[in-house]
Amino acid sequence: MSHYQQRATRKELCGWLELPRSVSYYKPRNGKPGAKASQVTMTLDGVLVPNEDVVLRIKQLIDTEFNAFGYEYATHELKKEYMINKKKVYRLMSVNGLLLNKMIRPAGKREFVQFRRIEASKPLEYLCWDIKYVWVHGERRNYYLLCILDVYTRKIIDWMFQGNIRQLDLINLLRRVNHSYQLQGVILRNDNGSQFISHKVRNFLKNSEVKQEFTHVATPEENSYIEAFHSILEREVIERNEFASYYETKETIQRFITHYNQSRLHRSIGFITPQQKWEKAMVCDKTILEKVSN
16 A cells, blocks of 8 residues: 555545555554563562563573473472462573473282372381383493382482392392381382392391382382382483493482482472471471370
């Protein structure tokens, strides 16, 4: 229409095209339709700060070797400083590219689990353990990682990483755990791997007064807590690295387990770390014992 405005008026041009004159004043805008998103965020003190400051804070939160901060975890931490909801945090992280790239037949009777989900009420009531393969690219082979997890706190209380794991290795690991934590009366859940069903391991647990539970065949959901930890390890460590050697892999896993226990927030236990959950429970147990003794 602008091309012909020198030859005719706007009213005449709109009349020829049978369009209302208001249409001729429309100018297209770049960007998404609708109201523009807020460019500032309010702190808990009532001060408005630019969103760039919030993005910088998010970058500080996720700037760790084993970053696992999705937008919900970031929101949980940011609410300690800002009046902000998870939708805004998601938008800021999305725009700035900060979102996460989302059998052996044994002899002898075994006691299988009765309840699929474990309900633990205190530390060292229920433990679970399992073995995970870890591929070491530089050596073109798998190594074996065995972790023991406390169900109530989600804490990894001990682990081993070796080229192979035999029955004696499991017994030595259990001896080490029993030395650090009294295992008498503990319930230990595992799958039906050859090491777990061996008579030597089962007899050692029986003599230590540890009740061993076996999951049913092809039901990993019955050992979901340790499987969930393995999923976290796969996503946050193994998929992000090509390990050159056994020693590099073991050192990285050691750092991650320390990070997992001491620093990584766990949503299912109230956005605290497994170590915090452990210490809080131990303080409660100590308080109860003192009241009983008095």
